[in-house]
Amino acid sequence: MLRFTTLAAVLIAAAHPALAAPLKEYGEGDGERFEYTTELRANGIVHIAGTVLGSRQPFVLDVRPNGRVEGAFGNTPVEYNVGKSVRDRVAAQLDEGRALASAGLPN
Numbered sequence: 622m623l624r625f626t627t628l629a630a631v632l633i634a635a636a637h638p639a640l641a642a643p644l645k646e647y648g649e650g651d652g653e654r655f656e657y658t659t660e661l662r663a664n665g666i667v668h669i670a671g672t673v674l675g676s677r678q679p680f681v682l683d684v685r686p687n688g689r690v691e692g693a694f695g696n697t698p699v700e701y702n703v704g705k706s707v708r709d710r711v712a713a714q715l716d717e718g719r720a721l722a723s724a725g726l727p728n
Contacts, residue, residue: 645671655680661715667708684708 645656657671657680667684673694682692688705692698 659711659715661712665712667711667715684711686712 645658647654647656649655654674655671656674657669659667659669662668665686669682669684669692670680672679678695680692680694682690682699684690684703686705686708688702688708689700690703691700
């Protein structure tokens with residue numbers, strides 16, 4: 622379940638690029654609803670943090686540039702891989718959102 626939920630969060634993040642500071646998004650996977658934020662960090666890691674709404678269980682996931690996911694659901698550590706192409710698509714959209722947000726700012 623955790624793996625499916627994580628993949629769902631990553632795919633939803635790809636559909637909703639961030640325009641400025643991370644905004645809370647909502648998703649559903651494996652019958653669970655969750656809220657989360659997604660951000661692209663300077664080191665290329667896609668950081669996802671959120672809460673499973675039904676259980677109020679927090680989760681934190683870091684998706685490395687090679688597709689390796691490390692994090693935790695509550696106190697349970699998780700580690701696995703997602704497709705690098707999925708990770709790259711999310712990172713590109715987050716980076717585009719960051720560029721759009723900074724384009725309107727005075728220098």
